[in-house]
Amino acid sequence: METEKGKFKMNENEIFKKYQLEMNERIGFIERELENYPEHKTDIEDLRTDVPYISQRLDNIESHLNKKCDDLEELIYEIKEKIRDCNRKPYKCPVCNGNGNVLSEGAKLAFNQYMTTGLDLSHKCLSCDGKGIVWG
Numbered sequence: 001m002e003t004e005k006g007k008f009k010m011n012e013n014e015i016f017k018k019y020q021l022e023m024n025e026r027i028g029f030i031e032r033e034l035e036n037y038p039e040h041k042t043d044i045e046d047l048r049t050d051v052p053y054i055s056q057r058l059d060n061i062e063s064h065l066n067k068k069c070d071d072l073e074e075l076i077y078e079i080k081e082k083i084r085d086c087n088r089k090p091y092k093c094p095v096c097n098g099n100g101n102v103l104s105e106g107a108k109l110a111f112n113q114y115m116t117t118g119l120d121l122s123h124k125c126l127s128c129d130g131k132g133i134v135w136g
Contacts, residue, residue: 085135088135088136089135089136090133090134090135091133091134091135091136092132092133092134093125093127093128093131093132093133093134094127094134095125095126095127095128096125096127096128096132098132098133099132100124100125100128100130100131100132101122101123101124101125101130102122102123102124102125103122103123104123
């Protein structure tokens, strides 16, 4: 029985020595890190001053990207409009019968009543903008 107790004590001593070695390593690590503390402190302070600048830059980038997205949406809309216009067919304007000019109601009455000739009583057709063609 005494031999078993001796073995146990020996194991206990080995465990204690291992524990001491581990603790010494940890203490050495902590001491080395404490020596580097000023560097870490400076890095942390630099990060604190950089955060507002980075935040502002991100806001500027977000604003710029939003504007670019709006510009692209507008361009896409314009392209869709042009494609839609390309698919439309031209027709003779039903208001001016394709000549681009119309007589006003007052001019029609005066022309019919007095049969004046040589006077241009017409004006540009508003339906086709004086082109004689409407698109449908």
